[in-house]
Amino acid sequence: MADKLEVLQGTLDLLILRTLQWGPQHGHGIGQAIRTKSDDLLQLEHGSLYPALHRLRRDALIESEWGMTENKQRAKFYRLTRAGKKRLVAEESKWKLFVKTVAKVLRPQE
Amino acid sequence: MREQEERELEEELSAHLAIETRQRIERGQSADAAETGARLVLGNLGKIREETRETWGWTGMEAILNDIWYGWRVMRKAPVWTSVVALTLVLGIGLSTAIFSVVYGVMLNPLPYPEPGRLITLWNSAPGGVYQRFNANALNWTVWRARSHSFEDIALVRLIANYNLTGDGKPERLQAARTSWNLPHVLRVEPLMGRVFTEKEQNSDAHVAVLSYYLWQRRFGGDPNILGRKIPLNGAAYEVIGVMPANYRFPTPQFELWTPLYLPPDEIQPGLNYNYMAVGRLKTGVTVPQAQAEMSGIMRQFAQEHPQTNRLSKGKFVEAIVEPLLDGYTLPVRGALWVLLAAVGCLLLIGCFNLSILLLARASSRAKEIAVRAALGASGGRLRRQMLAEVIPLSILGAIGGIALAWLLLKSAVQLLPATMPRIESIGFNVPVLVFAIAISLLVVIVAALLPARVAGRTQMAGTMQHSSRSVAGRTRARSLLVTAQVAITVVLLFGGALFVRSLSAVLKVNPGFTTQGVLTMHLAVTRAKHPQDRQVAEFYERILERVRSLSGVVAAGFVNRLPLSGVSQTGGVNIEERPEMQSLDTDWRSATPGYFEAAGIPLKRGRLFSSYDRPDSPLVGLIDDQLAHKVFGDADPIGKRFRIAIADQPWVEIIGVVGHILNDTLEKDVRPQVYWPETQRTQDRAALVVRTMARPETLTAAVMEQIRKEDPDQPVYDVRSMQEWMSQTLSTRNLMTQVVTFFGAASLVLAVLGLYGVVSYTAGQRMREFGIRMALGAGLGHVRRLVLGQAGRLVVCGCALGLALAWPAGRALRSLLYGVTSSDGVAMIVAPVVLPVVALLASLGPARRATRADPASTLRAE
Numbered sequence: 001m002a003d004k005l006e007v008l009q010g011t012l013d014l015l016i017l018r019t020l021q022w023g024p025q026h027g028h029g030i031g032q033a034i035r036t037k038s039d040d041l042l043q044l045e046h047g048s049l050y051p052a053l054h055r056l057r058r059d060a061l062i063e064s065e066w067g068m069t070e071n072k073q074r075a076k077f078y079r080l081t082r083a084g085k086k087r088l089v090a091e092e093s094k095w096k097l098f099v100k101t102v103a104k105v106l107r108p109q110e
Numbered sequence: 111m112r113e114q115e116e117r118e119l120e121e122e123l124s125a126h127l128a129i130e131t132r133q134r135i136e137r138g139q140s141a142d143a144a145e146t147g148a149r150l151v152l153g154n155l156g157k158i159r160e161e162t163r164e165t166w167g168w169t170g171m172e173a174i175l176n177d178i179w180y181g182w183r184v185m186r187k188a189p190v191w192t193s194v195v196a197l198t199l200v201l202g203i204g205l206s207t208a209i210f211s212v213v214y215g216v217m218l219n220p221l222p223y224p225e226p227g228r229l230i231t232l233w234n235s236a237p238g239g240v241y242q243r244f245n246a247n248a249l250n251w252t253v254w255r256a257r258s259h260s261f262e263d264i265a266l267v268r269l270i271a272n273y274n275l276t277g278d279g280k281p282e283r284l285q286a287a288r289t290s291w292n293l294p295h296v297l298r299v300e301p302l303m304g305r306v307f308t309e310k311e312q313n314s315d316a317h318v319a320v321l322s323y324y325l326w327q328r329r330f331g332g333d334p335n336i337l338g339r340k341i342p343l344n345g346a347a348y349e350v351i352g353v354m355p356a357n358y359r360f361p362t363p364q365f366e367l368w369t370p371l372y373l374p375p376d377e378i379q380p381g382l383n384y385n386y387m388a389v390g391r392l393k394t395g396v397t398v399p400q401a402q403a404e405m406s407g408i409m410r411q412f413a414q415e416h417p418q419t420n421r422l423s424k425g426k427f428v429e430a431i432v433e434p435l436l437d438g439y440t441l442p443v444r445g446a447l448w449v450l451l452a453a454v455g456c457l458l459l460i461g462c463f464n465l466s467i468l469l470l471a472r473a474s475s476r477a478k479e480i481a482v483r484a485a486l487g488a489s490g491g492r493l494r495r496q497m498l499a500e501v502i503p504l505s506i507l508g509a510i511g512g513i514a515l516a517w518l519l520l521k522s523a524v525q526l527l528p529a530t531m532p533r534i535e536s537i538g539f540n541v542p543v544l545v546f547a548i549a550i551s552l553l554v555v556i557v558a559a560l561l562p563a564r565v566a567g568r569t570q571m572a573g574t575m576q577h578s579s580r581s582v583a584g585r586t587r588a589r590s591l592l593v594t595a596q597v598a599i600t601v602v603l604l605f606g607g608a609l610f611v612r613s614l615s616a617v618l619k620v621n622p623g624f625t626t627q628g629v630l631t632m633h634l635a636v637t638r639a640k641h642p643q644d645r646q647v648a649e650f651y652e653r654i655l656e657r658v659r660s661l662s663g664v665v666a667a668g669f670v671n672r673l674p675l676s677g678v679s680q681t682g683g684v685n686i687e688e689r690p691e692m693q694s695l696d697t698d699w700r701s702a703t704p705g706y707f708e709a710a711g712i713p714l715k716r717g718r719l720f721s722s723y724d725r726p727d728s729p730l731v732g733l734i735d736d737q738l739a740h741k742v743f744g745d746a747d748p749i750g751k752r753f754r755i756a757i758a759d760q761p762w763v764e765i766i767g768v769v770g771h772i773l774n775d776t777l778e779k780d781v782r783p784q785v786y787w788p789e790t791q792r793t794q795d796r797a798a799l800v801v802r803t804m805a806r807p808e809t810l811t812a813a814v815m816e817q818i819r820k821e822d823p824d825q826p827v828y829d830v831r832s833m834q835e836w837m838s839q840t841l842s843t844r845n846l847m848t849q850v851v852t853f854f855g856a857a858s859l860v861l862a863v864l865g866l867y868g869v870v871s872y873t874a875g876q877r878m879r880e881f882g883i884r885m886a887l888g889a890g891l892g893h894v895r896r897l898v899l900g901q902a903g904r905l906v907v908c909g910c911a912l913g914l915a916l917a918w919p920a921g922r923a924l925r926s927l928l929y930g931v932t933s934s935d936g937v938a939m940i941v942a943p944v945v946l947p948v949v950a951l952l953a954s955l956g957p958a959r960r961a962t963r964a965d966p967a968s969t970l971r972a973e
Contacts, residue, residue, distance in 0.1 A: 026125070026126075026129075027122060027125075027126050028125070028126045028129040028130060029129075045151070045152075045153040046126065046130070046151045046152040046153060047123075047152045047153035047154065047155065047157070047158035048153065048158070050119070050122070050123070050158050050161075050162045051158065051161035051162045051164070051165055054119075054162045054165040054166065055165035058165055058166065069129065071129075071132060073125055073128055073129055073132070074121070074125060075122070075125040075126075075129065076118065076121075076122045076125065
């Protein structure tokens with residue numbers, strides 16, 4: 001457990017958008033995808049997804065629709081909108097720059 | 111909408127639990143354990159619901175209400191801040207609403223007649239001359255009616271047609287108008303009872319009268335059988351044929367009676383008797399310029415027919431002016447009202463900027479909160495929306511308080527308005543005024559919040575999070591800008607106020623040429639039916655004077671046909687026998703009895719005054735004033751020379767004396783000189799009794815009126831006032847203007863200094879750390895104090911410079927309202943730049959002193 005990481009404030013949106021890039025998914029699926037992708041390193045309380053999802057939906061970055069899972073469970077599926085796709089591209093490059101910059105700062109001085 | 115969201119969230123969350131549980135069961139957990147586990151990893155359900163709900167972003171009204179509620183809560187936590195801002199708003203909104211209601215009532219509120227926009231007045235004008243605008247005469251009326259096609263009809267009104275009403279009750283003087291028969295048709299007003307008079311009745315000078323609703327109620331108790339009743343007017347029996355509705359008060363509410371306008375044939379002449387108001391109604395679709403063009407053509411042709419009277423020098427001729435009826439009413443006060451509206455607008459703007467500055471300060475102290483909101487995903491637009499919504503409670507407070515203040519002001523201030531102000535009856539607290547108050551409060555708050563909201567929207571979250579208390583540079587800049595603007599506006603207002611104060615003091619220094627102290631005046635008009643001969647009228651006046659002079663405390667008494675500064679005059683041309691080459695000289699025509707000049711304090715400069723030996727059958731004599739004497743005779747002696755009314759058959763009269771010139775119309779304009787005839791030789795029906803008293807004039811009022819009543823119990827007496835009161839009435843508009851503009855200047859000074867104080871003390875607070883370091887490095891207290899005062903100084907100097915630059919055009923705009931000062935008056939120019947820095951210095955002393963208390967150790971430790 002000691003190796004688990006807290007999701008940084010603000011990055012959750014990016015993770016959600018990124019996850020939805022592969023197609024519509026429900027809340028549970030999104031959480032599971034993030035955990036799997038991060039090799040279970042990212043610690044994510046399941047419930048914390050929902051406020052984020054609703055906020056993204058309010059900002060029209062994603063949209064929702066009721067659907068059925070493979071196991072015939074009715075669930076709300078989220079999908080990227082055009083604005084969401086644009087935002088994803090922008091946020092991704094910003095994130096990369098951020099990581100690069102932080103890494104540069106942290107690199108041992110020669 | 112919301113309930114559906116709630117249901118969907120519940121379903122979404124239970125779906126999540128279901129999927130998780132199912133997965134756990136598939137991984138081999140027991141149903142119970144799987145369900146508990148699923149709940150555990152989901153987290154605190156209540157918190158999730160709460161946080162999710164917050165993102166729903168409240169649709170429409172709900173969102174705004176929510177923000178407003180939040181704003182209200184924030185305000186209640188900072189009561190001092192809230193009261194300062196609310197007071198600023200109440201003051202600004204209240205004053206501007208009050209001023210607007212006056213402007214609306216006087217200038218914008220339509221006249222109470224159907225389709226009032228089509229009603230016009232027709233004036234004469236002599237282009238290039240002194241008389242830019244004068245009344246119509248009877249010939250104008252007949253010609254205009256016959257030749258023009260722009261009007262449905264044109265009516266003619268003689269405004270000076272007052273009657274002594276006798277009979278049952280106290281005798282009284284009624285203000286009445288003689289009108290052409292078609293006036294009610296032009297105005298489209300129907301009588302409440304009975305009928306109006308006919309063209310035939312007008313032409314035969316029938317003794318019929320139409321009463322106003324108020325006269326009917328006041329004098330006749332609303333008698334339903336009033337029609338057909340004969341009432342004694344000027345001693346003759348007039349039959350009441352109609353009563354007009356309550357809202358018909360033409361031309362002003364003071365008029366209570368209308369009689370037919372009989373035009374005797376000798377009244378209808380070119381170039382004479384410009385005694386009438388002409389009111390017309392434009393045909394549908396005809397505009398004022400179109401009517402004006404037609405009238406110009408008619409007047410040009412008329413001038414060709416009557417070159418003697420209507421052609422002027424340099425190819426010009428007497429013109430006609432077509433003007434909306436409403437404009438004619440508002441003309442005398444329009445300039446003053448615009449100035450008041452502009453001044454109150456400036457005040458409101460300063461208040462608005464103050465609100466901006468205070469909002470910026472609040473935004474700064476809440477920078478962290480805003481940054482957190484931004485970090486949590488609130489967009490710039492959302493933050494702006496919230497800031498706007500949060501100040502709506504303020505605007506509601508401001509609107510309610512402002513409306514209450516305006517209502518109070520209106521209730522008490524309408525009585526303070528000069529009695530000469532037109533359309534006072536139309537001023538009130540009506541729907542347009544209410545709409546204005548609400549709109550202006552919303553506008554002010556929105557304008558005030560826009561800048562802070564923009565700054566908030568720009569907030570850099572990382573920067574703010576790092577520097578816990580430092581503000582963003584833009585905010586200080588915005589605030590400095592606002593304060594500079596406030597100072598500039600204040601300079602303009604103070605400058606305007608100073609111009610008005612200087613004008614008033616110049617007017618107060620004017621010598622009217624007569625005394626205003628210890629003089630009692632009252633008016634009477636003789637009933638000619640009782641005294642048909644001029645000689646009888648003159649004798650009646652003499653008997654009254656004898657009685658009045660016998661009263662103890664009376665120093666002198668006399669009659670004159672028109673009292674100075676009472677708002678009426680009688681003017682006309684005179685010729686001088688010795689100077690036939692001089693054209694007719696425009697003068698005040700006065701008839702006076704012996705004793706008038708002593709009573710009014712008009713000095714005799716040469717020769718003698720009228721005496722009781724000047725009788726109707728004795729040689730004809732007259733007096734001229736020293737202005738006319740100088741103009742005509744220079745230094746030569748005018749005694750023994752002769753003058754006459756500038757009409758061929760009028761008799762010449764010998765000048766027996768020269769008296770001091772007086773200002774008859776206003777203190778501010780010296781219009782024309784005076785000539786006097788003895789009342790016995792040029793008898794007038796209307797006269798003002800002027801009584802010089804030893805004690806306060808008011809103490810003799812009852813005794814003097816009692817003497818008149820004893821002489822003739824049926825003689826009405828009206829307009830009983832001391833000369834001092836007449837004087838105050840002439841000054842009332844200027845007095846009020848000066849007070850109001852000066853008050854606005856002072857109020858804006860207070861508000862601007864408040865804003866300056868806010869900015870200086872805030873910036874000083876921000877720089878405490880810097881001051882601490884400076885002092886740690888050896889800077890003295892004086893150095894730090896100078897830093898703070900320097901900032902205030904820069905703002906004030908910039909503001910003053912900008913203000914002075916604006917003062918010049920502002921002064922020019924005020925020019926027509928000034929007296930005795932130029933629009934770029936030096937004294938007025940330096941008032942604001944002297945007053946403001948002093949007050950500003952005082953305002954910044956506090957922050958400066960606090961700054962010097964910066965303790966190097968503690969500020970650095972706080973870092």
